[in-house]
Amino acid sequence: MITGKDVDHVALLGRLELTAEEKEMFTRQLNDILEHFRSLERLDTENVQPTAHVLPLQNVYREDQVGQHMSREDALSNCPDRDENYFKVPKIV
Amino acid sequence: MQLYRLTAHELHDLLIKKEISAEEINNAVFDRIEDVEDKIGAYITRTKESALESARAVDKQIRNGEAITPLSGIPIAVKDNMCTDGLRTTASSKILSNFIPPYSATVVKKLEAAGATVVGKTNLDEFAMGSSTENSAFFTTRNPWDTQRVPGGSSGGSAAAVCAGEAVCALGSDTGGSIRQPASFCGVVGMKPTYGAVSRYGLIAFASSLDQIGPFARDVTDCALMLEAVSGHDPKDSTSANYKVPDYTASLVNDVRGLKIGVPEEYMAEGILPEVRVAVKKAMLLLESLGAVVEYTTLPHTEYALPTYYIIAPAEASSNLARYDGVRYGFRAADAGDVIDMFMKSRSQGFGPEVKRRIMLGTYTLSAGYYDAYYLKALKVRTLIKQDFDRAFEKYDVLLSPTSPSPAFRFGEKVDDPLQMYLSDICTISVNLAGIPGISLPCGFVDGMPVGLQLMGKHFDEGTLLRVAYTFEQNTGYHKEFPEVIA
Numbered sequence: 001m002i003t004g005k006d007v008d009h010v011a012l013l014g015r016l017e018l019t020a021e022e023k024e025m026f027t028r029q030l031n032d033i034l035e036h037f038r039s040l041e042r043l044d045t046e047n048v049q050p051t052a053h054v055l056p057l058q059n060v061y062r063e064d065q066v067g068q069h070m071s072r073e074d075a076l077s078n079c080p081d082r083d084e085n086y087f088k089v090p091k092i093v
Numbered sequence: 094m095q096l097y098r099l100t101a102h103e104l105h106d107l108l109i110k111k112e113i114s115a116e117e118i119n120n121a122v123f124d125r126i127e128d129v130e131d132k133i134g135a136y137i138t139r140t141k142e143s144a145l146e147s148a149r150a151v152d153k154q155i156r157n158g159e160a161i162t163p164l165s166g167i168p169i170a171v172k173d174n175m176c177t178d179g180l181r182t183t184a185s186s187k188i189l190s191n192f193i194p195p196y197s198a199t200v201v202k203k204l205e206a207a208g209a210t211v212v213g214k215t216n217l218d219e220f221a222m223g224s225s226t227e228n229s230a231f232f233t234t235r236n237p238w239d240t241q242r243v244p245g246g247s248s249g250g251s252a253a254a255v256c257a258g259e260a261v262c263a264l265g266s267d268t269g270g271s272i273r274q275p276a277s278f279c280g281v282v283g284m285k286p287t288y289g290a291v292s293r294y295g296l297i298a299f300a301s302s303l304d305q306i307g308p309f310a311r312d313v314t315d316c317a318l319m320l321e322a323v324s325g326h327d328p329k330d331s332t333s334a335n336y337k338v339p340d341y342t343a344s345l346v347n348d349v350r351g352l353k354i355g356v357p358e359e360y361m362a363e364g365i366l367p368e369v370r371v372a373v374k375k376a377m378l379l380l381e382s383l384g385a386v387v388e389y390t391t392l393p394h395t396e397y398a399l400p401t402y403y404i405i406a407p408a409e410a411s412s413n414l415a416r417y418d419g420v421r422y423g424f425r426a427a428d429a430g431d432v433i434d435m436f437m438k439s440r441s442q443g444f445g446p447e448v449k450r451r452i453m454l455g456t457y458t459l460s461a462g463y464y465d466a467y468y469l470k471a472l473k474v475r476t477l478i479k480q481d482f483d484r485a486f487e488k489y490d491v492l493l494s495p496t497s498p499s500p501a502f503r504f505g506e507k508v509d510d511p512l513q514m515y516l517s518d519i520c521t522i523s524v525n526l527a528g529i530p531g532i533s534l535p536c537g538f539v540d541g542m543p544v545g546l547q548l549m550g551k552h553f554d555e556g557t558l559l560r561v562a563y564t565f566e567q568n569t570g571y572h573k574e575f576p577e578v579i580a
Contacts, residue, residue, distance in 0.1 A: 007453070014411060014456040015418070015433075016449055017441040026453055032512055033454060037400040040470050043477070050472030051479055053302045053332075054528030054552075055289045060331045074195035078422035087420050092432045 002030050096121035097258035098575055101167045101315045104261065108155065108166060115148035115155075115166025118261075119210055122168040125258045126212075129578045134234045135254035137173050138181055139213040144168060147210040154208075163318045165208030170260035172251045173214035174221055175306070176295040177201055184297045185229040186219045188417050188424045188443030198295020199330070200264060200306050200323045207322045212260055215250030219445045220414070221266055221299045223247050224274060224517045227508050228447045236278060237576040238542055242501040245275030248309070252279040255309045257578050262319050263309040268299050269402055270496075270521025272307045273533035277496035277545020280535045280574060282316045282562070283309050285521075287553045288528035289334030291320075292327030300409035301332065303402075303525040312572045313534065313563040317341040320555060336553060344556035347567045350384030353489045354561070359395035360494035360520055372537035372544040373495045376565060380493075383564060390489065392481040395523060397474050402522040403515055404458050404471035410448075411455030417443065450511060479527045486551045491561050494520050496533040496545030520547060530555045534562050535571035543571070 007027050011018050018026065072085055081088040096104065096118050107113045123141050130136060151166035171177065174184040176194035178201075183189045197205075204211065218228035226234045226249025234249045236242040237257040244253040248265030252275035255263050265272040267285035276283025284307045291306045298304060308319030321341045327333040356377060361370055381387045419425035419439030426442050429435035444452070458467035485492060497520060507514040524531040529552055536546035546565070550558040566572050 002457070006457070010453050010457045010460065013460060014452045015415075015436045015440050016444075016452060017437040018449075022446075022449070026450065029450060029511055030453060030457065033403065033515075034457075034467075036512060037404060037467065040397055040400050040404075040474055043394075043397060043474060045470060045473035045477070048473040048476050050469060051476040052472055054479065055332065055334055057331055060328060070195055075421075077195060078192055080419060080423070080425035089420055090429055090432050090435050 002027060002034065097125040100311050101164060101261050101318055104167060105163050108161065111155065115151040115210070116145060118166055119144050119148040119168050119212070122212060122258070122260060129257050130259065132235065132240055132578055133237055133253050133257050133259065134232050135170070135215050135250045135257065135259050136213040137183055137185065137216050137231060137250070140180065140211055144210040144212045151208050162207045164204065164322055167209050167261050168212040169204055169209045170213055170215045170251055170254045170263040171201060171211055172217055172248050172263070172265050174217060174266060174297040175201055175264060176297070177211070177214065180214065182214065182297070184220050185217045185231060186444065186448070187230045188439070190230070190424065192422055196295065199292035199327045201295065203323050209322070215248070215254055215263060217250055218247035219448050220297065220410070221247040221268055221271055222410070222447050222451055224270070224514050225508065226250060227504065228445060230445050233504065236501045237578045238280065239501070240579070242503050242542065243278065245278035245501060247271040249275050251309050252276055252281055252283065255279070255281045255311060256576060258575070261311070262315055264306055264323070265309055266296055266304055266306050267525065268303045268406060269525050270518040272309065273496050273521050273531055273545065273547060274518060276309060276533040277543065278501035280543030280571070281309055281311055282313055282532065282534045282572065283307065284316050284320060284532040284555070285524060285530060286320060286324065286555055287530045289332055290336070290530070290553065290555070291323050292325070292330045292333050294327050294330040298413040300406040301413065302409060303406060305525070313559060313566050314342070314345055316532070317345055317559050339556055341556060341559055344559040345563045346560050347564050348384070349380055349561055349564045352385045352491065352557070352561065354380060354385050354387045355390035355485055355489035355492045356387065357392040357395065357485070357492060357494060358389050359392055364498055364519065365495055366499040366539070368539040369495050369499060369544050372539065373493070373546060376536045376546050377493065379568060380561070380565060383568060387493070390485055392485060392523070394474065394477045394481050398478055398523040398526060399515060399519055401471045401474045401478065402526060403454070404467050405475065405526070407451040407455035408459050408468050409455070411452045411459065414448065414452055419443070447511070475526050478523055482527045482529055490557050492549040494547045494549070496520055496547040500539050500542035500544055524549055528552065530558055532558045532562050534566060536565070536569070537571060
């Protein structure tokens with residue numbers, strides 16, 4: 001059973017600030033959804049290997065050579081606030 | 094001649110005979126957009142100028158006697174969760190409403206290299222999360238067959254655009270059925286290829302182990318042409334498979350003799366609208382009469398697919414969406430105190446309710462103390478679901494089912510009940526969990542609304558799916574129906 005306190009904790013982990021209405025709604029909806037998920041408990045998966053991915057994945061590497069890459073201007077072109085060549089954010093410490 | 098009603102292969106034939114020009118085709122589609130877009134709402138962004146410029150380049154190629162590809166000059170819409178260089182890409186989210194990518198997705202580059210004209214970016218459920226396109230942060234797309242009903246989701250804009258003649262073909266993305274379900278609701282052909290068959294580079298990630306880009310088209314031939322154009326290994330994408338792209342048009346054979354088709358009982362059980370079941374049974378009988386061996390089979394873990402999917406997909410989404418912090422791109426809240434406050438406020442004001450719900454769900458199931466009970470358990474059940482398919486494909490070439498339990502539902506019918514909304518994906522999500530290909534094509538109408546037939550195949554066996562779909566289509570006429578678009 002998920003409580004309002006759990007919802008607060010999860011919202012903090014997910015970096016979300018919830019209104020009182022959202023908190024009430026998510027508490028109710030997450031309980032309904034997680035209750036539905038309980039059907040998985042019926043299955044014995046003791047000796048089953050998990051499948052995270054259906055393909056065998058390999059990291060994509062490239063040779064360590066200077067090549068074409070995104071320009072600084074392009075990389076900064078969408079940032080909401082900048083100071084010359086830096087992303088600008090509010091004070092951290 | 095209403096050019097916007099023709100398929101890509103019909104238009105190509107007219108182009109090479111020099112009976113029409115690519116510019117005429119594109120003008121016809123943009124005129125159609127002008128006529129019906131206020132009733133449908135398929136597009137977030139339209140790109141008439143650049144499309145006409147591309148069309149004129151194709152016309153010049155033809156005039157010069159140069160060879161053109163089957164998609165040259167064909168107006169194609171792109172779901173707005175695929176990056177387009179210099180063109181706003183929003184994922185239908187407030188958090189990306191001003192995002193202009195400095196690069197294009199590989200699929201977009203491939204389409205452009207094939208000479209296609211990108212006519213615009215289509216509406217979707219925010220970050221592709223939803224089954225009705227009601228979750229777009231901007232507006233709702235309407236079903237061209239009945240504008241009081243949803244077009245399906247999350248690629249509702251792409252499906253509606255193709256259905257209404259606002260594009261000839263389109264690209265969508267499918268994480269749990271987001272190509273096949275709207276294709277079914279709008280009466281067009283939609284295909285989710287094998288996981289890894291099409292590059293995901295430049296696709297705004299929702300659930301990385303499930304997302305796959307695929308085509309919408311008005312018939313199976315166009316679907317094959319689109320699939321061939323966008324498939325193939327991409328060294329920029331670690332989830333891209335290294336394989337040789339087959340000649341999919343060679344699979345367009347009107348013959349299913351000797352093919353074994355299994356119909357999973359679980360997909361025809363209670364919960365499927367009886368009229369939908371009747372339409373699918375008719376399809377089974379037709380394929381049988383054409384020489385296929387059709388019989389019922391079982392995928393015993395089907396009932397666990399929905400909870401498995403709705404644990405895995407939000408878990409991956411919560412991780413993928415962590416990048417939206419208002420620092421490097423996207424929406425930033427104005428009134429933040431410190432940097433953590435800025436993250437919290439930007440995300441809270443930038444994301445819509447369904448996205449927040451999935452972040453909450455994913456964060457919860459991945460959190461300490463619940464990881465084993467939910468996430469790890471779901472990954473293990475995913476193995477069992479995949480094994481069900483492996484066993485079925487030892488015996489059958491193709492599996493057949495309805496695409497969706499019902500035709501398109503009305504606006505507001507499910508939007509306040511997420512669990513009910515999630516259930517509308519019940520026939521499609523197992524395909525994503527197993528990574529196999531699936532196609533939806535029209536197989537009838539219920540109360541004037543299209544019904545979709547889903548065919549599922551072995552990994553990288555899109556060819557057999559296209560063959561069965563083509564045979565079905567050539568022996569029926571559902572794909573030729575066109576909506577009047579009346580508001």
